[in-house]
Amino acid sequence: MGAGAVSARLDQLTSWDADWKGLRVVVAGLGLTGFSAADTLIELGAAVVVVDSGAGAESASRADTLRIVGAHEVLLGDQHTRALPSVDGQLADLVVASPGWAPHHPLLAAAADAGIPIWGDVELAWRVNERAGRKSAEWLVITGTNGKTTTVGMTEAMLQAAGLRAVAAGNVGTPILDAVRDPEGYDVIAVELSSFQLHYTHTMSPLAAVVLNIAQDHVDWHGSFEQYQADKARIYERTRIAAVYNVDAPVTERMVEEADVIEGCRAIGFTTGTPARSMLGVVDDLLVDRAYLEQRQDTAAELASLEDFGGVAPRHMVANALAAAALVRAYGVEPGAVREGLRGFDRGEHRIQAVARRDDILWINDSKATNPHAAAASLGAFTSVVWIAGGLSKGVDYSELVTRFAPRLRAVVLIGTDTSALRGALERHAPMVQVIEAPVGETGTQTADASDRQQRGTTVMAAAVEAAAGLAQAGDTVLMAPAAASMDQFTSYAHRGNAFIEAVSRLMEDEEN
Incomplete structure (x- = not known):
């Protein structure tokens, strides 16, 4: 042939x-x-x-x-x-x-x-989504440098609260093909998509799509930041009902403007500020919708309140919730289900997770901060920080992150087999901040046996926690937000986070004895 x-x-x-x-x-x-x-x-x-x-x-x-x-x-x-x-x-x-x-x-x-x-698998899944004798699921698709997993989980929770048969799939852990092949079929699939997956996707035509944010990441895979952005932007192509963008990240609006969407598709913005028409946003601690209602010129529909987050509601978490709401509202989900889904959503571990507090020192695990943009969300939440950071940098530049948050840093404890990029940024842009390196010994590499990395990564983190404890003072936060991937010393970000939790727990026990 x-x-x-x-x-x-x-x-x-x-x-x-x-x-x-x-x-x-x-x-x-x-x-x-x-x-x-x-x-x-x-x-x-x-x-x-x-x-x-x-x-x-x-x-x-x-x-x-x-x-x-x-x-x-x-x-x-x-x-x-x-x-x-x-x-x-x-x-x-x-x-x-x-x-x-x-x-x-x-x-x-x-x-x-x-x-x-x-x-890619997403392209294959889209092509086999239609099947005789079984309902074809609608797709709500989500990408961004950070917040994808949280947003796809919120989207799933809101859909399920509306009584729909829905599942989160894709880069989140459940392969999209497994969801598409489910014998009963789904009403809606919330699909988390990485830039890698989007690079190999060609015909997908979702009901609604969102790019949450864009920051430098995966330059080594894509070859340039420009190509990384271009692959992210592919998510909007052929979108049918709503192309959702982040008002506070203008590059995402430009992506929507340049996308070849299906005629009739609307551009819907979300912002953590006061929303204009065709946007979702925040007014007086309420999450509101000025997009999916007929009288949007002078009215808004209440979706939820900041109290529905069940505790701390960081700005980026509110933004993720608004993005999820914009997607499900495009499908027709009622405001009450948005609130119910948000209340029932489990944030999971390793994302700005409070681990311990003693002697007025707060210990925070943010192992999911695998790049500078993610780390910025947690660094911005605390005023005086002993920062545990470093790992597999993926070719990113740390200068902007360090410059922005240098005034909040009491000290930095570096982990990672190659700390040169982050150390260099600290030397140039935060020369007054004390920087020490956790002893790494003969740590594992990406090609090392997983059990070897499991043990050695645990040892590295224990040393980092001990060093941080010696630097922290009353009123400080010890923040493990690496701004890098984990695979140089750990088996996964979860292993890295668990190693931190275990090391902090041992430290607390030792101080009691």
């Missing part, structure tokens, strides 16, 4: 019931996403070859499962990822890439050079 015929066939694959049989597909990656993509394609009748650099027990188990259900080949080991494999001795018709696989990866670069289309 020639390239033109393959392209024409792919254009026809827009439902579960289309003719997928015999389509030659290489699936790159065997994590949760890659496994769900391969499993789906096998069920559809495609000829599937799966490639992954991992060769551990978990990868082997998934590989065995895929072989049992009908994968043509599963190739494990780094040597298999350096070139594009054939499928039944022929060139692949399609490559489905897992989010972690960057466009410059040799296998994907080879596919691009050969003119082979590259999809």
Whole structure:
């Protein structure tokens, strides 16, 4: 089959019931996403070859499962990822890439050079969302540098409070293909999308979409900040009802203005200030809607109050709630369900989480602050901080963050195998702030065994907490908001956060004894 015929066939694959049989597909990656993509394609009748650099027990188990259900080949080991494999001795018709696989990866670069289309799991999920005999879920899609997981969780909670069968999926943990293949089907899926996933998405047409915010992140994957922004902006393409933007982040409004949306789609803003028409915002401690009501020129619908957050309501958390409300209101959810969903929402761990308070020193775990923009949200919430920070920087610049918050820093404790970027920013822009490094010893790396990183990361964090305790004074907050990814010394941000919680708990116990 020639390239033109393959392209024409792919254009026809827009439902579960289309003719997928015999389509030659290489699936790159065997994590949760890659496994769900391969499993789906096998069920559809495609000829599937799966490639992954991992060769551990978990990868082997998934590989065995895929072989049992009908994968043509599963190739494990780094040597298999350096070139594009054939499928039944022929060139692949399609490559489905897992989010972690960057466009410059040799296998994907080879596919691009050969003119082979590259999809992600989100593209595949959108194309099989329609299925005869079962309802097709509407999609409310969410991206941004920070706040995605919180917002998608709030969106799910509001939808469920409205009595809808709804689920959060995508980058949040549940693969979107698993949600789409649910036998009962969903009314609505709240889809968290990373910039990686959006890069490989081409035909998605959601009911409503939002970019929460944009800050420098993942430059190493995308190649530039401009390309990172461009991939984020793809979420608005073909949006049908509401393109939701952040009034306080003008770049998101420009993204909406430049997007090729479906005719009739409205631009809806959200702000933590007083909203204008076609916006959601805050008036006298109330979250209000001036967008989804007929008399929006001079009236607003009350959605919730700051008291409904159940405690501290940081500005960024209010913004996330307004973004979620804008999405669900686009679907038709009533104000009462917005309030009920917000009241029932569980923020989860590792996000500005109070761990302990003793001797007028507050200990805060914000391990989910994996970049400078996220760290800024928590640094801005406290006036005098001993900051535990550092990790895998992903090529970002810390100058703006350090300059902005230098007056709030009593001291900084650095963690991470390479602290040069953050240390350099501190030396240039906060020279009066005391900076020390937690002893790292022979810490694990991204390629180290997970159990090795588990132990060594715990040791590093214990040293950091001990150092912070020696620096903190009454009235201070010890804030673990790394502004970096965790994988250089920890197995995940959750491991990093738990290590902090455990180290603080041991410190409190030791002081009692």
